[in-house]
Amino acid sequence: MPRYLQIARQLKTAIEQGELKPGARLPSSRTWSQELGISRSTVENAYAELVAQGWLVRKGQAGTYVSGQLTPEHRTVTPAFLGGEDPVPQPFQMGLPALDLFPRELWARVMGRRLRTQSRFDLALGDVCGEAILRQAIVDYLRVSRSIECLPEQVFITSGYAASMTLALRALAAPGEGMWIEDPGFPLIRPVIEQENVKLLPVAVDQDGLDVAAGIRDYPSARFALLTPAHQSPLGVALSLSRRHQLLAWASSAQAWIIEDDYDSEFRYHGKPLPPLKSLDAPQRVIYAGSFSKSLFPALRTAWLVVPINQVDRFRQQAARMACSVPVLWQRTLADFIHEGHFWRHLKKMRQHYAQRRQWTETALRMQGFQVVPQEGGIQLVIAVKEDDVALVEEANRAGLAVQALSRWRINSVGQGGLLLSFTNISSAEMAERVAKRLRQAIGKAG
Ligand SMILES: Cc1ncc(COP(=O)(O)O)c(C=O)c1O
Known part of the structure; x- marks a missing residue:
């Protein structure tokens, strides 16, 4: 098949599959020819072929576009991986905040300002532990909302709860060690834990949250306890205050680590929340995991850990190997969003x-x-x-x-x-x- 027809066929497939949408502008023939090392006339011929068939339209100097009026013969089939079939969100879909209520314009303004005022220094790699300005914003937020006192260096920014878990286990766990997990509990984190060669030790949950006494009885030598004390996921119960103290006492004497997953604690509709384990953490055994997935939106891919002060060096060494993958621009936008009070207002509105x-x-x-x-x-x-x-x-x-x-x-x-x-x-x-x-x-x- 001549080269120009090969290119035409490739473009046609991309349009049929919805990768090139009606109205999309195509690259100039000069760009194509330079990228592919072919002559411009080959590209021109491919475009001419598709214009003749009605797939493309020419708009003079403005360029060549995918036709906005494709007929049924130009049937576009959206491949399954583009999610054309399933509306997002599906009714009752879990793990998503209200997508219709996020202030997208405000977010765009805050990010636009950051983008416009970037200097050349902002184009370099950021801090492997996360941007200082965002870590400070999280410290300020946690002090007020969760009574947690910590320093910015104790905060590590990650690209989500799974990345937080991986960082924590690479910093603290040795192969074969065990972790209490809530039963029932969030299933998606289990393979992440097993991947780090840590054993899952299921502990039952009742109306007071994870049954700490059962954990101590069945797995006294576990090295970790992972739990969602604010509202147990999925049963929604809070870990009682006496169990919070019991758990901290066990962790202190067993030299075990508690991982407190505080993923949606922002959403209480009445009453005063119980203090997070991290705020009671005199023995410094609690790793606190937070996320912006529920309070802002999951595509932000931004979460964080607060680690005990005496573990900061270990976490930093590990973070240097993993390197924070949240773009600096997003981190700084988020810090502005918090510092300017938008985050608080958004939470209040969402409640x-x-x-x-x-x-x-x-x-x-x-x-x-x-x-x-x-x-x-x-x-x-x-x-x-x-x-x-x-x-x-x-x-x-x-x-x-x-x-x-x-x-x-x-x-x-x-x-x-x-x-x-x-x-x-x-x-x-x-x-x-x-x-x-x-x-x-x-x-x-x-x-
Ligand atoms: C129990 C639990 N923890 C944590 C998270 C936060 O995960 P991420 O920050 O990766 O979105 C979720 C999200 O659904 C969750 O259900």
Whole structure:
């Protein structure tokens, strides 16, 4: 096949698959020819072929564009990996904040200012532990919101909870050591822990959170305890104050490390939160893990660790090998966003909206006869079911509802089945009623 036809075919495929969208501008024939080391006329011929077939249009000096009026013969098929099929967010999808309520324009303004005022020095590599200005902003935030006193050098910026875990384990763990994990608990972190050759030791959760006495009884020599004390993920209970003290006393005497995953503690709708383990950490055994995925948005890929002051050097050595992968521009934008008060305002606004969205969703689910388990805060709900929750979830997923099965979050623990779901993107009472009804239709009389 002549070269110009090969290029034409490549472009046609890209348009068909939606990689080149209607209206997209194509590179000039000069750019193509220089990049590929071919003559400009070859590229011109390829363009002419596709113009003749209606795929492309020429706009004189302005260049060549993908036609904005592709006919059905120019059927565009969006490949599955581009996610063309699944609307994001799917109803009840977990792990997402309210995407419709994030102040995107404000964010763009703050980032635009940073971008415009960059100097040449800002183009170099940033600090491997994270930008000083963001670490300071996190210190200021934690002091007020979580009563945690720490220094900026104790804060390490990472590209998410999994990266935080990897950094913590590379800094502190030796192969074969064990970690208490909550059962049921967040499943996606387990392979990350196992990858560092740390053994998972499931400890049951009850209405007071992780059963610390059971952990001490079954695995006294564990080196780590990982937990979500603010609202246990997924059951939503808080670790009681007496268990917090019991856990800290054990960690201190066993020389074990507590990893406190505080991933959505920002979202309490009433009452005063219990103090985080980190704020009670006189023995300096707590590694605190926070994330902006829920409080801002997950595509930010920004999380952090607060580590004991006497471990800073170990973490820094490890961070130097992993190097913070959050772009400097984003880190500085985030620091400005916090320092200028936008973060606080956003959290305040989101608490009000989430309280409202949760109420809409709970009410609609109850109207459909579902038994919603009462929870103190957070952005998830649990519906208790007597039936096999995995089978129900399969039905619901087939109907396009992104609920999850509680038993899939269990390891050894046995207990009631449940449907896990989030309400964050349910933006009206009508929508709540609609999706609750769809859930009822999908799973029949169950639950
Ligand atoms: C239990 C738990 N911890 C932490 C996180 C935060 O993860 P990341 O910062 O990677 O988004 C999540 C997110 O869904 C979570 O569910």
